[in-house]
Amino acid sequence: MTPGGLDEALVEAAQAGSTSAFARLVERHQQPLRAFLRRTCGDWAMADDLAQETFLTAWSRIDLLEAGASVRPWLCGIAYNKHLSALRSAGRERSRERDWEAGKSPSSGAMSDERLTLETAMAGLPPDQRACVALCLAADFSHAEAAQALGLPLGTVKSHVTRGRARLLQVLGGSDDGR
Amino acid sequence: MTDADDRLKALFAMDEPPARDPAFSASVMADIARRRFLMDVAMLSGVSILGALVLWAAWPALAPLLSTLGRGLSPVMASLTLAATAVILLEGRVTSATALKHD
Numbered sequence: 001m002t003p004g005g006l007d008e009a010l011v012e013a014a015q016a017g018s019t020s021a022f023a024r025l026v027e028r029h030q031q032p033l034r035a036f037l038r039r040t041c042g043d044w045a046m047a048d049d050l051a052q053e054t055f056l057t058a059w060s061r062i063d064l065l066e067a068g069a070s071v072r073p074w075l076c077g078i079a080y081n082k083h084l085s086a087l088r089s090a091g092r093e094r095s096r097e098r099d100w101e102a103g104k105s106p107s108s109g110a111m112s113d114e115r116l117t118l119e120t121a122m123a124g125l126p127p128d129q130r131a132c133v134a135l136c137l138a139a140d141f142s143h144a145e146a147a148q149a150l151g152l153p154l155g156t157v158k159s160h161v162t163r164g165r166a167r168l169l170q171v172l173g174g175s176d177d178g179r
Numbered sequence: 180m181t182d183a184d185d186r187l188k189a190l191f192a193m194d195e196p197p198a199r200d201p202a203f204s205a206s207v208m209a210d211i212a213r214r215r216f217l218m219d220v221a222m223l224s225g226v227s228i229l230g231a232l233v234l235w236a237a238w239p240a241l242a243p244l245l246s247t248l249g250r251g252l253s254p255v256m257a258s259l260t261l262a263a264t265a266v267i268l269l270e271g272r273v274t275s276a277t278a279l280k281h282d
Binding site: 052056059115118119138165169172 | 183184186187188190191192193194195196197198199200203204206207208210211212214
């Protein structure tokens, strides 16, 4: 069975009320979802909290997922909205900024200089641009998939990816030899 | 894909969580079980409260009806209860006797 076909079967079973099918979906998608949130939030603990909330919301809305729809973009869309809500919450935003400033991200200890530079550069991008970069450059989403997941126009996603990529390469000291 | 993209991808790959994380998955499923339990409790409470309200509102009309029905049905109910008790007791004896025979 193809990964997409397996997802479809699991979604169908979860929609029929199977908790174990939903548990399989969590197992299959926790890694890409958490990676997306880590890149988008910068704060790993917050990313894992948001990933957990995302799966809870997905469980309560699984009936709304249409047959044949991809699970990953759907989950990333929910996660992105949760991230935006968290950003709007003033307390969390302040604590996130404190973490950035103090360099106390849980990942920072084990990071190479280059990786740390990338993370700092990502933090400097606007949230929309960061999410587009996280999906298209890091997670191999097509522009169309990212646009669908984030609820943004296709043109906006393309320009966010181009600008974000250029900015990251500039900070990392690389040449923009591609697009 | 260019070298620059490969380089970015390699750097991004450093913050990938593990492919299998039983602790995270278990934590999510525990949250879901908790949410499900709370929803069940809320639904049962709602149904109970609704039932109690309906009973309270309909009690003036129901009370005389139940009283009449009760008077008419009590001999039948008493006979049925006696019959059920006898069946249960006799069945217990028969089962015990059969078990003793087999021993």
